[in-house]
Amino acid sequence: xxxxxxxxEHLPDTKQISVKICKAKSHKSIDDYTSKLxxxxxxxxxxxxxxxxxxxxxxxxxxxESQENKQPxxxxxxxxxxxxxxxxxxxxxxxxxxxxxxxxxSLLKMRRVEL
Amino acid sequence: MTLKYVKKCGDSWIACSAQASKxxxxxxxxxxxxxxxxxxxxxxxxxxxxxxxxxxTLDAKNGKLVDVKEFxxxxxxxxxxxxxxxxGFNQGVSTESDGQRDLDGDSTIDWSGKLIEKxxxxxxxxxxxxxxxxxxxxxxxxTLARYDYDELSTSKTYDIDLKTDGVLALFTQV
Numbered sequence: 001x002x003x004x005x006x007x008x009e010h011l012p013d014t015k016q017i018s019v020k021i022c023k024a025k026s027h028k029s030i031d032d033y034t035s036k037l038x039x040x041x042x043x044x045x046x047x048x049x050x051x052x053x054x055x056x057x058x059x060x061x062x063x064x065e066s067q068e069n070k071q072p073x074x075x076x077x078x079x080x081x082x083x084x085x086x087x088x089x090x091x092x093x094x095x096x097x098x099x100x101x102x103x104x105x106s107l108l109k110m111r112r113v114e115l
Numbered sequence: 116m117t118l119k120y121v122k123k124c125g126d127s128w129i130a131c132s133a134q135a136s137k138x139x140x141x142x143x144x145x146x147x148x149x150x151x152x153x154x155x156x157x158x159x160x161x162x163x164x165x166x167x168x169x170x171x172t173l174d175a176k177n178g179k180l181v182d183v184k185e186f187x188x189x190x191x192x193x194x195x196x197x198x199x200x201x202x203g204f205n206q207g208v209s210t211e212s213d214g215q216r217d218l219d220g221d222s223t224i225d226w227s228g229k230l231i232e233k234x235x236x237x238x239x240x241x242x243x244x245x246x247x248x249x250x251x252x253x254x255x256x257x258t259l260a261r262y263d264y265d266e267l268s269t270s271k272t273y274d275i276d277l278k279t280d281g282v283l284a285l286f287t288q289v
Contacts, residue, residue, distance in 0.1 A: 042136050044200060047261075050118065050134055057116040058136075108120035108262065110130050115245065115255045115265045115273060 003060050008035045015041045021060045022067060033067070049109065117141055117195075124264070127222055128244060128286070129205040135160075135195040145190045146218070149205040152228040154180050154248055154284065158199025164189045173201065180230050180284055202248060204228060204286055225289040230282060236272050243267040243287040252281025259283075 002024035009018040018035045022028070038059050044050035079097030117135040124130060129149065137158075142165075155175040163170035164186060173181050174196075187206075207222040231237070231245075244266055247259035253276040267273060275283065 042198060044134055044198075050200070053118050054134065057118055061116075104116075105119045105121050108122035108130050108132055110122040110124060110262045110264055111260075112124075113257060113259060113263045113265050115257060115267070115271075 001064075003056050003064060004030055005055065005060065006030050011037075015039055019055070019059070021056070021063050023064055026067075036063070053106065123208070124244075125207065126209055127207040127224065127242070128226070129207055130246070130262070130264075131203040131205060132201065134200045135198070137195055137197050140192065140194045142190065142192045145188045148186055148189055148191055149208065149221075150183055150203040151187070151206060151226050152180050152204045152284070152286070153183050154202045156200040156202065156249065158195065158197040158201075160193055160195050160199050160201060162186060162191050162193040165192050172196070178282070180228050182228070204246070204284070226286045227289050228284060228286045230284055231275055231277065234276050236274050237285070238272050239267045239269055239287060241269070241288050243285060245273070246284045246286070247281070248284055249282035250278060250280030252277045252283050254283070
């Protein structure tokens with residue numbers, strides 16, 4: 001999932017930024033989401049990748065999940081949980097619901113340079 | 116949430132890094148514990164083998180490359196004692212054509228690692244990897260940035276200028 005964020009304001013005295021975050025594929029403009037203050041003292045500002053990953057991991061995922069939870073579910077998308085042995089024939093035509101597993105490891109940006 | 120990064124550099128070695136906040140904990144199963152050396156950019160992390168008295172605290176105070184081979188292949192638990200950013204140099208793993216891990220083909224080759232401490236020319240006699248960990252050192256006229264690397268040739272000479280803040284690690288197959 002791609003997420004986007006927009007810093008609305010920087011408050012250096014309190015080490016805070018006011019940030020809007022949402023899914024990149026949101027059907028609402030990011031400008032229509034609420035901006036929230038976050039403290040950036042726990043984020044690594046030495047490298048853009050670490051800053052972006054840290055901001056979204058620590059502040060983005062929960063917010064996007066909250067945005068998702070507020071969205072209505074289409075009747076045709078209402079699913080059910082399953083348990084026990086898998087009988088594929090019994091599952092044909094059913095909508096099955098589960099949480100997706102978030103990949104926890106990203107690619108380290110190593111760059112080979114011919115010396 | 117700990118940010119974890121991995122890059123498989125051929126079959127012979129893997130680079131990894133982790134950035135975490137103070138207090139975060141985690142575990143790594145022995146099958147994945149292939150780290151030979153770690154370098155702490157900032158902060159500190161304590162690692163230990165569960166149910167044993169062995170533990171090691173890695174910290175950035177000395178800016179050293181730490182040999183962590185004692186935990187190779189063992190289950191480990193770790194706790195970040197401060198906000199921490201750490202790099203790891205790992206033995207390579209083998210993958211099959213479908214991308215699945217081939218445990219029987221995993222590299223067991225040992226490496227020795229050290230930081231380059233002074234300017235000058237170096238040569239290597241065995242397969243070696245030079246990794247820039249910090250600063251903007253210059254090697255053979257090329258300015259490097261963090262995570263730039265090359266596999267060195269045994270037939271070349273490498274002129275190194277660490278400049279004011281360069282940190283270069285050299286890993287050589289034993």
